Amino acid sequence: MEKCNYKRIDAEHNVYQCEACGHIVKLEADGPFENGLDYCAHCGREIAYPFQCDCGYIGEPETIAYNISFDPSIVKIIKFDGFICCPKCRTVKFCPPAPGRK
Numbered sequence: 001m002e003k004c005n006y007k008r009i010d011a012e013h014n015v016y017q018c019e020a021c022g023h024i025v026k027l028e029a030d031g032p033f034e035n036g037l038d039y040c041a042h043c044g045r046e047i048a049y050p051f052q053c054d055c056g057y058i059g060e061p062e063t064i065a066y067n068i069s070f071d072p073s074i075v076k077i078i079k080f081d082g083f084i085c086c087p088k089c090r091t092v093k094f095c096p097p098a099p100g101r102k
Helices: none
Strands: 006-010 015-018 024-026 062-071 074-085 092-094
Touching: none
Parallel strands: none
Antiparallel strands: 006 015, 015 024, 062 074, 074 092
């Protein structure tokens, strides 16, 4: 099943909406991640959390990978698990998953 995004639709009242099914949830404080929400209560999709960099970029990070080619017809891509790169400032970070999360 695909992941879904929770978008804040009312900052004053801290209300979020699932962009996949439209389910609305009001939280006491902070966002879905800080409140331990891993899945949408209505559609059951896993909630995707945006990458946030110190430079202010919020969105999808790039996965660090290295192309190895000893033969021009064969290219092997090696991915470095847990290493990501901010597409805006090009900062590389090691981001292992939080305990209990994927």
